[in-house]
Amino acid sequence: MYKNKELIKISFIGDIMCEMPLLHASHIKNDEYNFDDVFKEIKPIFEQSDYVVGNLETICAGKELEYSNHIYSFNTPDQFVQSIKNSGINLVTTATNHSLDRGVEGLKRNLETLNKYEVENTGTYLTKEQREKIFYKEIDGVKVAFLNYTYGTNTQINGEILNKNELFHVGLLKSQKSEIEQYQLKQNPKSLKAKIAQLFFKFVSLEKWFKIKKIFYKTHNKAFQDNDLSYIDEEYLEVIKSDIKNAKDCADFTIVCMHSGGQFHPEPGKFSQFMMEFMDENGVDAVIGNHPHVVQRAEKLSNGMFGAYSLGNFSISPSSVYIIHEDLPEYSVMPHFYLDKKTKKIKNITFSILKIVEDKDGGITVYPIDKLVDKVDKKTEEEITYNATIIYNRFLGDNKNYLQIKQEYLMF
Secondary structure (H helix, E strand, O other): OOOOOOEEEEEEEEEEOOOHHHHHHOEEEOOEEOOHHHHOOOHHHHOOOOEEEEEEOOOOOOHHHOOOOEOOEOOOOOHHHHHHHHHOOOEEEOOOOOOOOOHHHHHHHHHHHHHHOOOEEEOEOOOHHHHHOOOEEEEOOEEEEEEEEEOOOOHHHHOOOOOOOOHHHEOEOOOOHHHHHHHHHHHOOOOHHHHHHHHHOOOOOHHHHHHHHHHOOOOOOOOEOOOOOOOOOHHHHHHHHHHHHHHHHHOOEEEEEEEOOOEOOOOOOHHHHHHHHHHHHOOOOEEEEEOOOOOOOEEEOOOOOEEEOOOEEOOOOOOOOOOOOOOOOOEEEEEEEEEEOOOOOEEEEEEEEEEEEEOOOOOEEEEEHHHHOOOOOHHHHHHHHHHHHHHHHHHHOOOOOOOOOOOOEEOO
8 A cells, every 4th residue: 555654645536337238247147246347457556545535326225126227227236335345445425316216215225235345435324413424534644524415316317306304315515406397397298299208218218219319320418517507505505514614623624525517528517616616615625526427627726725527437338328428438537635644735636547448248447547558559559648638638728739658647
């Protein structure tokens, strides 16, 4: 493990996903699954850090609640958590748009699974007392608080609506109101076109529809941003503001893991930018963003906060039918914070670039690019270098023509 007498190293990875291609590829027999291959090439990088944080973009709610069988609704076998633990990931954030894919029952079961395998977690909670308690970790004398919130919970897809007595289960950036309205409109379509669509999707799955559209070279999905500011809720902002104050009272360093943004769009939307500025104004030290499924920019805000809008996908399946490939969703960034033990301040921030490699059976392995280029032919190496340069420039707002491949790049 990386050790330094003066510094501690905290690393972050993007969306840890298990979609249907990976689920099927990892099935051995009966109820046996093995996901170790996903992490085997990145594990040595994890071992160089004192603490590794990832965003768990699925739940592990048990076979009884049915494993993933829909492209936008996830439930993964418990062995996925076991592989996460074995890889060296210390903390996972669980407030995502998939937190309620199997309802409150699934949320609770997911937390029980994480606790069973001793994977620390924050963002969703079993009790009100857990929600009110700030999660912080003391790492070699430095106390680091981690807060986690999501923009929503896919109510428009799963129909799960939290009542007032259940709201504590999920850290939310805003209310479920907009998603509830979408769900109600979906259940009771008003236009003839919407009614026909409702009838059509009773017989044809969304996955099959995407496949049909791709066969005929039709646009199967569209990138979008989170530009709607009409549902910003002062009540939720006050809760977050209170959490930040409490975190700063009990820790030396406060990091918000923010689950928001559109999808497959390389630029953050207005809501994510609003929330980033809100965090900066309230004294957060750093924000790590996830959810858009592509890398977005990082920046220092006016009060000195470091903000990364989206790290991209740690383990998405490139063959999934809904993916838009133009902006390189198979690449992600892994920021590393070097904190000074004495001053409790950031000494510097670096980042690694990672790439997902999928085999013909749907199995995936995540590589740091410096390790991957040693395993490929010259043409593939040139392609990786070209794409990594794009990712580097997008993340830092730079305009390099050529990126030298290495394990870590200096950010600030």
